[in-house]
Amino acid sequence: MGQNKVKEASYTRLCKTKKILTVNGKFPGPTLYAYKGDTIIVNVHNRANQNITIHWHGVKLPRYPWSDGPEYVTQCPIQPGQSFRQKVIFSQEEGTLWWHAHSDWSRATVHGAIVIYPKNGTGYPFPKPDAEVPIILGEWWKKDVDEVLHLMLATGGDPNISDAFTINGQPGDFYPCSNARTFKLNVDHGKTYLLRMVNADMNEIMFYKIAKHKLTVVGADASYTKPLKSKYVVLSPGQTLDCLLHANKRPDRYYMAARAYSSGIGVPFDNTTTTAILQYNLNYDQSSPPIRPSLPYYNDTSSAFRFLGQLKSLNSDDYPDSVPLNVTRMVTTVSVNTFPCVSATNASCEGPNVTRLAASMNNISFANPDFAILQAYYKHIKGVYGTNFLSYPPLVFNFTADYMPLELEVPRLGTEVKVLKYNTSMEVVIQGTNLVAAIDHPMHLHGHSFYVVGYGFGNFDEKKDPLAYNLEDPPLRNTAAVPRNGWIAIRFRANNPGVWFMHCHLERHLTWGMDTVFIVENGERPDERILPPPPDMPQC
Incomplete structure (x- = not known):
């Protein structure tokens, strides 16, 4: 309680x-x-x-x-x-x-x-660590974040980039006025620490590294993985990692650091670096500054997806996989878009070519209703949402071409959902496009975890690409990054009845409409049906 x-x-x-x-x-x-x-x-x-x-x-x-x-x-x-x-x-x-x-x-x-x-x-499927430490990556604006949002909506353009990143609420030594509050992790030489990592950033995928130390990834998104040793890790907004840190280096002070991975050309982002300090509990000269790590460069796509592609599920006797094999395939594009300017002045149309920025899935820019979709579905209230979210893109073209007609940029505005029968085995291919601004998209599905069975660059090929899927030990995640001008394929069993949001976890893209909703219908048995609502549900 x-x-x-x-x-x-x-x-x-x-x-x-x-x-x-x-x-x-x-x-x-x-x-x-x-x-x-x-x-x-x-x-x-x-x-x-x-x-x-x-x-x-x-x-x-x-x-x-x-x-x-x-x-x-x-x-x-x-x-x-x-x-x-x-x-x-x-x-x-x-x-x-x-x-x-x-x-x-x-x-x-x-x-x-x-x-x-x-x-x-029961215990962990790895040696029990000596201690556990949360490491939460965050993003900070000097202004009230509501002002940032409202200005973005008022102008129709990109939001102001953040002023800092944080580790456990502190920006670190490389920002003014913050070194006295820098987060410090004290460790004993020879001990092992479980870092419980969260990327709570609003708009940036992050590289993270500790100078001179390797991390061993043992879990991702609350599912165990095969141990993966790495000099750095990558977390999209919404993702979590469980990492073992072995304090086995020369007793000293070391920076842990994080900065953005941003692949979009011409897309503004915060290029600062946040730090915290790992320091050993032994007597040594602490007058010198901590040792700095060397992080991958901001747009190092190969390093980002090399790490992500190496993650595998544990798939052991105690933690077996259940990858769906006979699936219903659905393909959706994820795009940054524009709406035509309808303002009497250009002050509210600061998108490309005097437009307003938007985003979409399958060419529909999601519009929030003013009444909850779940309550409308449960009470059979009509007019709140439609059920016309398509299983394939309504416009088929070379999604990753360098040049595309401007008319492809304008999506349809609507509140459309996808209805799934209970226990349907789904494969959802999420295809990035080069419309307006190509960038990576961390996609999150509520109510279900999913297996990331494949990813690639360019346009998804329905005949060739599935031949290379990993159906043996793909990572089980709830958030996965679609590479810039690329695709991912995820599989899950729709066995959780209810109304479940799917959206990009870059907050500006969610706000612009890169969202949809899956409604998983009730099954036939009583234990396959939505439970009744609580009596204190907030009212609209």
């Missing part, structure tokens, strides 16, 4: 004090602890002056979408002064996940880690 209060707090960062939205006055917010199979109750009290929702990222919530959180998809927001008692049901998850706000851009400061331990009487 948790009493969590969303409220404003004052924080001093980068030489400026401002009020931010927090949970229980903490930034990042409190870590939630559970055991595999637990059900917990979290009481959310909104004591701020704006609407809020809370999403349990990567938690499947079997048959209980009522607690999932995305505003106007599964619930109406919790209004100021109101409360919502959220039941969080853990099932197969084991490892590290996170929770965050899912309303406007509030998740910039409203987020925290979730640690799911193995069931009592």
Whole structure:
């Protein structure tokens, strides 16, 4: 049982004090602890002056979408002064996940880690570490993040880039006015530490590295992986990693550092570097600065996908895979788009060629309704959403060509969902396009984890590319990056009845409409049906 209060707090960062939205006055917010199979109750009290929702990222919530959180998809927001008692049901998850706000851009400061331990009487599939440490990557603006969002919406252009990245809420030594607060991890030589890593950034995929040390990845998105030793790791917004750090180097002080991986040509991004310090608990000369790591370059696509492509599921007797083999294939494009300017002035049309920036899946830019889709579906209320999200792109062209007609840039605005019969085995191929601005897209599916069975660059070939799929030990994830001008293929079994959001986890793309909704219908048996809603669901 948790009493969590969303409220404003004052924080001093980068030489400026401002009020931010927090949970229980903490930034990042409190870590939630559970055991595999637990059900917990979290009481959310909104004591701020704006609407809020809370999403349990990567938690499947079997048959209980009522607690999932995305505003106007599964619930109406919790209004100021109101409360919502959220039941969080853990099932197969084991490892590290996170929770965050899912309303406007509030998740910039409203987020925290979730640690799911193995069931009592069981242990990790690797030697038990001596200690565990959350490492949460974040993104920081000097301005109120709501101002950043509202300015983006008012101008129709790109949002202002962030002023800093953070590790556990602190920017680190390479920013002004922050070195006294830099996060420090003290370690004993010879011991092993489990780093529970979360990328809570709003708009950037991140490289992360500790000088002179290798990390051994043993889990991703609360699913165990084959041990992977690496000098660096890559996390998309929304992703988590469990990494073992062996403190076996010469006792000294070492920087851990993170900076953006951004492949888009002409796409603005924060090119600063956040740091924290790893320091050994022994006597040595601490007058010299910590040793710096050498991170991959910002647009080093080969390094980013070399790491991501090496991740494999554990697929052991205790943790077997269940990759769907006989599947229904669906293909969707993910694109950055533009809408024509309809303003009397150009002040609100700062996109390319005097347009407004947008985004889409299968050429539909998702429009949030003003009533929750889940409640409309459950109560058979018509007119809130349509069911015309197509299984294949409505416009077929060379998606990754260097030059494309401008008319391809304009999507259709709508609230369209895809309805799936219960227990359908799905393959979803997500194809990036070169419309307006090609960039990587970290795609997140609520209510389900999925196997990433393949990825590639260029246009997906339905005949050739599936021949190279990994159907033996693909990683099981809830968020996966579509490479710039490339594709990924994911597989999952639609065995969780409810209404489940799918969207890009770059916040600006979500806001612009790179979203859709899967409605998984009820099965025939009572235990295959959505559970009833709680009595205190927030009202619209």
